[in-house]
Amino acid sequence: MAKRPTAPPHAPEQAAAPKPRKSGRPTSAKPPRPRAAKPKVAPEQSAPAAQPAAAPESPAAPETAFPLPGADQRQMLEALSMNLAKAAMTAQAAIAEAALSQADRPAALSPDPFNVGPAMTQVMTGLASRPDRLFAAQADLFNRYMDLWASTTRRAAGEDVPAVPSKDKRFKDPAWSENPMFDVMRQSYLVTADWMNGLVSSVEDVDPLIKRRAEFFTKLLTDAFSPSNFLASNPVALKALAESNGESLVKGMQNFAADMERGAGKLKISQADYGKFVVGENVATAPGQVVWRDELFELIQFDPATDKQRAIPLLIFPPWINKFYILDLQPGNSMIRWLSAQGFTVFVCSWVNPDVDKAGYGFDDYLEKGIYRAIAKALEQSKSEHINTVGYCIGGTLMGAALAHMAANNDKRVTANTFFAAQHDFAEAGDLLLFTDEHWLNEIEQQMDAAGGVLPGAAMAETFNALRANDLIWSFFVSNYLMGKDPPAFDLLFWNADQTRMPKALHMDYLRSMYGRNALTKGEFEIGGIRVDLSKVTIPLYFQASREDHIAPMNSVYRSARAFTGADVTLTLAGSGHIAGVVNPPSANKYQHWINPGLPATLGEWQAKAEEHPGSWWNHWADWLHARSGDWVPARDPKKGPLPALEPAPGSYVKVKS
Numbered sequence: 001m002a003k004r005p006t007a008p009p010h011a012p013e014q015a016a017a018p019k020p021r022k023s024g025r026p027t028s029a030k031p032p033r034p035r036a037a038k039p040k041v042a043p044e045q046s047a048p049a050a051q052p053a054a055a056p057e058s059p060a061a062p063e064t065a066f067p068l069p070g071a072d073q074r075q076m077l078e079a080l081s082m083n084l085a086k087a088a089m090t091a092q093a094a095i096a097e098a099a100l101s102q103a104d105r106p107a108a109l110s111p112d113p114f115n116v117g118p119a120m121t122q123v124m125t126g127l128a129s130r131p132d133r134l135f136a137a138q139a140d141l142f143n144r145y146m147d148l149w150a151s152t153t154r155r156a157a158g159e160d161v162p163a164v165p166s167k168d169k170r171f172k173d174p175a176w177s178e179n180p181m182f183d184v185m186r187q188s189y190l191v192t193a194d195w196m197n198g199l200v201s202s203v204e205d206v207d208p209l210i211k212r213r214a215e216f217f218t219k220l221l222t223d224a225f226s227p228s229n230f231l232a233s234n235p236v237a238l239k240a241l242a243e244s245n246g247e248s249l250v251k252g253m254q255n256f257a258a259d260m261e262r263g264a265g266k267l268k269i270s271q272a273d274y275g276k277f278v279v280g281e282n283v284a285t286a287p288g289q290v291v292w293r294d295e296l297f298e299l300i301q302f303d304p305a306t307d308k309q310r311a312i313p314l315l316i317f318p319p320w321i322n323k324f325y326i327l328d329l330q331p332g333n334s335m336i337r338w339l340s341a342q343g344f345t346v347f348v349c350s351w352v353n354p355d356v357d358k359a360g361y362g363f364d365d366y367l368e369k370g371i372y373r374a375i376a377k378a379l380e381q382s383k384s385e386h387i388n389t390v391g392y393c394i395g396g397t398l399m400g401a402a403l404a405h406m407a408a409n410n411d412k413r414v415t416a417n418t419f420f421a422a423q424h425d426f427a428e429a430g431d432l433l434l435f436t437d438e439h440w441l442n443e444i445e446q447q448m449d450a451a452g453g454v455l456p457g458a459a460m461a462e463t464f465n466a467l468r469a470n471d472l473i474w475s476f477f478v479s480n481y482l483m484g485k486d487p488p489a490f491d492l493l494f495w496n497a498d499q500t501r502m503p504k505a506l507h508m509d510y511l512r513s514m515y516g517r518n519a520l521t522k523g524e525f526e527i528g529g530i531r532v533d534l535s536k537v538t539i540p541l542y543f544q545a546s547r548e549d550h551i552a553p554m555n556s557v558y559r560s561a562r563a564f565t566g567a568d569v570t571l572t573l574a575g576s577g578h579i580a581g582v583v584n585p586p587s588a589n590k591y592q593h594w595i596n597p598g599l600p601a602t603l604g605e606w607q608a609k610a611e612e613h614p615g616s617w618w619n620h621w622a623d624w625l626h627a628r629s630g631d632w633v634p635a636r637d638p639k640k641g642p643l644p645a646l647e648p649a650p651g652s653y654v655k656v657k658s
Contacts, residue, residue, distance in 0.1 A: 076245055079245040079246065080245045080246045081246075082246070083244075083245060083246025083247055083249065083250045084246050084249065086246075086250050086253075087246065087249040087250045087252070087253040088253075090250065090253040090254055090256075090257055091253045091256060091257070093257065094253070094256055094257035094260045094261075095260075097260070097261075097265070098260050098265040098266070098267075099265075100265075101264060101265030114213070114217065114434070114435070114439075114440055115213070115437060115439040115440065116213065116214070116217045118210075119210045119211075119213040119214045119217075120214050120217075122206050122207075122210055122214075123200055123203050123206060123210075123211065123214040126203040126204060126205055126206045127199070127203055129205070130204070133202065137195070137198075137199050137202070140195070141191070141192075141195045144191045144195065145188075145191065148184070148187050148188065148191060151164075152180065152183075152184050155180055156180065163177035163178070163183055164177075164183075164187060165177070166186065166190065168190070169470070169475075170226055170228040170470065170474075170475075171186050171228065173235070173236045175235035175236055175239065176235060176236075179235055182227075182233075182235045185227050185233055186227065189225075189226060189227050192222075193222035193223075193225075193226075196218060196222055197215065197218055197219055197222060200214050200215050200218045201215055209433065209434075209437075212431075212433075212434060213434045213437075216431055216434050220466065220469055223469050223470055223474060224469075224474070226474065228474070228478060229474055229477060229478060229482075230482075231249070231482050234478065234482060236483070237478065237482040237483055240483050240484065244484075247484070248483055248484035249482075249484060250484070251484030251485075252480065252481040252482055252483065252484035253481070255270070255480045255481055255484065255486075255487075256480070256481050258270075259480070263458075268458065269473065269476045269477060269480065270476065270480060270487045270497075271472065271476055271487060271490075271493040271496060271497055272487050272488060272489065272490045272491075272493035272494040272496075272497060273486060273487045273488065273489045273490075273494075274487075274494060274497065276489040276494070277489075277491060277494045279323075279325065279498075279650060279654055279655050280649075280650050280654075280655065282330075283325055283328070283329050283330065283491050283494065283495070284324075284325035284328050284329075284649070284650040284654060285328070285331065285650075286302050286303075286328045286331075286334055286336045286337050286340070286649060286650075287302065287303040287648070287649060288300050288301055288302035288303050288346075288638055288648070288649035288650075289301055289303075289638040289639055289645035289646070289647070289648060289649060290350075290645070290646040290647050290648070290649065290651040290652075291377070291381050291638055291641060291643040291644070291645060291646065292374075292377040292381075292643055292646075293646055293651075293652075293653075294369070294373070295352065295358075295369070296351065296352055296358075296361075296365070296366070296369045296370050296373075297349045297350060297351050297352060297370055297373075297374060297653070298349075298350040298352075298646075298651040298652065298653045298654075299347060299348075299349060299350075299374055299377050299378060299381075300324075300347065300348045300350055300649045300650065300651055301345070301346070301347050301378075301381060301382075301636070301638035301641070302336055302337075302340055302346045302347075302348070302638070302649060303340065303637070303638060304340060304345070304635035304636060304637065305337070305340040305341040306340070306341065306342075306343045306635060307634070307635055308343060308632040308633060308634060308635055309343050309344060309345045309632070309633060309634075309635045309636060310343055310344055310345065310626065310629035310630055310631075310632065310633070311384060311629065311630030311631050311632070311633045312384060312386050312387060312388055312415060312628070312629040312630040313344070313345035313346070313347060313378055313379075313382040313384055313387055313388070313636075314339065314344045314345065314346050314347065314387070314388050314389070314390065314625070314629070315347040315348075315349065315374060315375060315378045315387050315388070315389050315390070316336075316346070316347065316348045316349065316389075316390040316392070317349050317370075317371065317374070317389065317390065317391050317392065317395040317396075317398065317399055318348070318349070318350075318351070318392045318393075318395050319392055319393040319394040319395045320351040320354075320366070320394065320395065320500065320502070320506075321393075321394060321460055321499070321500060321502055322393075322495075322498075322499070322500065323350075323351075323495065323498055323500065323654050324348050324349070324350050324351075324650075324654065325495060325650060325654060326492075326495050326579065326582075326583060327348070327392075327583065328650070329491045329492060329495060329583070330491055332585065332587065332588075333583055333585050333588070334585075335582075335583060335585070335618070336348065338585055338586075338618065339622075342622050342626075343626075343632070344625070344629065345382055345635075345636050347374075347378045347381075347382075349370065349374045350650065350651050350653050350654050351370070351500070351653065352653045352656075353457075353500045353501055353653065353656040353657075353658060354454060354500070354501050354502065354503050355454065355501065356451075356452035356453050356454055358454075358503045359448075359452065359453025359454055359503050359504045359505065360453070360503070360504075360505050361503040361505060361506055362503070362505040362506050362509055363398070363401070363506060363509055363510075363527045364527060364528055364529075365506075366398055366506060367398070367401070367402055367405065367527055367528050368528065370398075371398065371399065371402045372402075375387055375389070375413055375414070377643065379413065380642055380643065381636075381638070381641040381642060381643045382636055382641070383641075383642070385413070386412075386413060386414070386415045386630075387413060387414055387415070388414065388415060388416045388417065388418075388625065388628060388629060389414050389416075389417045389418070390417070390418045390419075390420065391417065391418070391419050391420070391422050392419075392420040392421065392422065392582070393420065393421050393422060393551070393552060393578075394422075394510070395422070396419040396420060396421070396422020396423075396424075397422055397423060397424060397510075397514065397520070399417060399419070399422070400419070400422065400424045400520065400534060400537075400560075400564075401424075401520060401525060401527050401532055402527075403417060403534075403537045403539070404532035404533055404534050404536055404537055405527055405528050405530055405532050407533075407536040407537050407538065408530050408532060408533070408536060409530075414539060415539060415540075415628060416539055416540045416541070416542070416625070416628040416629075417539060417540075417541055417542070418541070418542040418543075418544070418621065418625070419541065419542070419543050419544065419557075419560075419561075420544050420582045421544065421545065421546060421549055421551070421552040421557065421578055421581070421582060422543075422552065422557065422560065423514075423552050423556050423557060423560050424520050424521055424534060424560040424563050424564075425518065425520075425521040425556065425559040425560045425562075425563050426514050426515050426518045426520075426521070426556065427518055427521075427556075427559060428553065428555050428556045428559060429514075429515060429552075429553065429556050430550060430551070430552075430553040430556060431467050431550065432463075432467070432515065432551065433515055435463055436511050436512075436515035436516055438516075441508070441511055441512060441516070444459075444507075444508070444511070445504070445508060447459065448504040448507070448508075449504070453503065453504045454501040454502060454503055454504060455501060455502040455504070455507050456501060456658060457499025457500050457501055457658035458499060458658070460499060460502065461496075461497065461499045464551065467550050467551070468550060492579060492583075496579075498657070499658055500658055501658050513525055520532070520534065521534065521559075521560070521563045534563045534564050534565075535563075535564065535565045535566045536566060537564050537566060537567050538566050538567055539567060540567065540568045540569075540570070540624075540628055541561070541564055541567045541568070541569045541570070542569075542570045542571075542572070542621060542624055542625075543557060543560070543561040543569060543570070543571040543572070544557075544571075544572050544574060544581075544582065544617065544621070545557035545558060545561075545571065545572070545573050545574070545581075546573070546574045546575070546576055546577050546578060546580075546581025546582065547573055547574065547575055547576070547581070548575075548576055548577040548581070549577050549578045549581060550577065550578065551578045552578060554573060554603060555603050558571065558602075558603040558606065561599060562599060562601075569599055570597070570624060571596070571599060571606070572593055572594070572595055572617045572620060572621070573593060573594040573606075573607070573610065574591065574592075574593045574616075574617050575590075575591030575592045575593065576590075576591050584615075584616045584617070584618070585616060585618065586615055586616040586618055586619055588615075588616065589614070589615050590615065590616070591615070591616070592612055592613060592614050592615065593612075593613055593615075593616070593617035593620070594607065594610035594611065594612050594613070595610060595611050595613065595620060596609050596610035596611065
């Protein structure tokens with residue numbers, strides 16, 4: 001092998017000066033070639049030659065303009081490369097395993113289960129029929145982009161152009177506005193998404209429900225294509241990738257693989273660290289006893305927190321599509337503990353998580369074997385002749401029908417009732433109406449038949465998540481997978497994921513009768529052999545609605561309150577949404593609530609004269625409830641009642657997983 005020539009030892013001056021390049025050769029900088037080590041010279045001979053010997057290492061030399069990375073940099077690049085490869089292999093393995101697990105499953109029942117295609121066709125036809133409006137919309141989009149590019153150009157030229165602020169939580173990190181490239185990307189997306197959604201909303205001469213379906217799914221689409229949802233266009237995720245040498249992406253793909261495995265080949269995004277919570281240990285810990293159990297529910301009586309209690313007990317019916325412990329997450333936000341501390345005897349109906357053996361259970365079963373039996377057992381246990389009740393969400397819908405049924409039979413056991421976020425008039429029931437047209441109902445029915453006659457809990461969870469996709473889907477997609485973060489240890493999200501199944505007969509009747517025909521308010525709903533009439537209910541009613549509720553919208557709850565024309569109705573509007581609007585203890589000092597003793601024709605009129613109060617509405621409700629709960633009696637110990645104590649709260653049914 002030929003040896004590389006070295007500079008003559010007797011001519012250091014020539015070695016120090018770089019040789020001139022020959023004409024016609026490339027002049028781009030090249031990495032410096034390693035030099036041969038200089039032989040050591042005796043001290044008396046080295047003095048005149050020592051200075052020029054260091055010249056080749058000068059940073060000004062062309063060969064050293066782009067030095068090779070140092071050892072630390074090489075190690076970082078190697079780690080990054082290895083982690084990117086590991087992340088890719090993890091994702092590929094998870095996808096391959098999911099494909100294999102889904103291979104022998106039947107194909108989707110319909111390529112368009114939500115019937116979006118016909119809705120979008122009608123919207124596009126409506127837009128095409130008004131070319132002037134379409135041209136105006138295109139001109140508006142062009143003008144928006146011209147403004148964006150003008151400000152971008154000024155900023156690129158060095159002009160101090162303040163970044164356009166965004167209230168969108170997806171772009172709250174300063175990197176979205178500080179970096180010009182990502183700022184343009186963010187603003188371009190927001191301009192386009194706003195324009196698309198506005199264009200669909202502007203169409204006329206289309207059925208309102210069809211138009212709403214097109215609006216809803218257009219927003220789902222634009223939300224999905226947000227640059228924040230992609231690694232290459234998310235500066236926060238890229239920063240985490242660089243700072244961790246790719247470890248964040250490895251962890252993210254491990255989270256992705258775990259969620260694919262948890263969903264049995266279907267992506268089931270984790271919203272909380274489910275291993276941090278155990279029902280009965282650190283959630284649902286209010287002390288009490290199960291005093292009755294049958295095939296449909298467990299009746300739980302909670303321990304007293306005062307020496308005396310009100311004579312008339314309180315029985316809570318939560319929704320059967322969720323578990324009751326939303327009212328008992330932690331001691332600090334437990335409504336059940338708070339009610340006990342106010343001096344009420346608290347009972348809760350803990351519904352069974354139904355399996356295929358209850359596929360045929362319908363409203364009549366949940367009325368007779370649920371509402372009526374729970375009332376009878378709570379009265380027996382408390383030795384009381386009367387009881388007050390609470391119906392939460394869909395449990396409130398059932399309770400409203402039950403009250404009308406009791407009124408028809410002159411049953412006066414319930415003396416007052418409270419509704420939390422409950423609907424009876426479904427004319428303005430919000431985006432859930434989009435999931436209840438006959439096309440989708442047939443799809444749901446086939447899905448339940450395939451599952452043996454029950455709707456899997458995950459199916460309803462997916463529907464609710466879609467109503468708030470940015471908060472309940474994409475935020476976790478970014479955090480868990482792109483950023484590689486562990487899901488938060490959040491009790492409410494743990495509860496939200498702890499879904500229950502639903503019997504086919506009950507669920508289909510609910511969707512078709514309530515959402516489809518609005519039968520309860522129209523007086524066309526039959527339960528327990530009677531066509532019930534809400535106007536016949538005469539007991540005092542307390543309605544709670546939440547201003548930002550996306551499941552039971554405040555206007556829908558307001559219409560429901562007005563449907564009970566024969567009752568003395570008190571309505572309170574709380575801040576926040578479907579859960580936080582209800583579960584808001586006074587000690588938290590959060591949100592606000594509005595009170596108006598009247599019940600005018602519209603919610604807008606009610607709000608115009610409503611008085612705003614800071615904090616929770618619980619104290620206002622407790623005052624209303626105390627006035628309708630009788631005298632004080634010695635506190636009731638659930639272990640000493642007529643019914644035997646079967647096991648400590650929260651019982652067994654609430655622990656059954658779907």
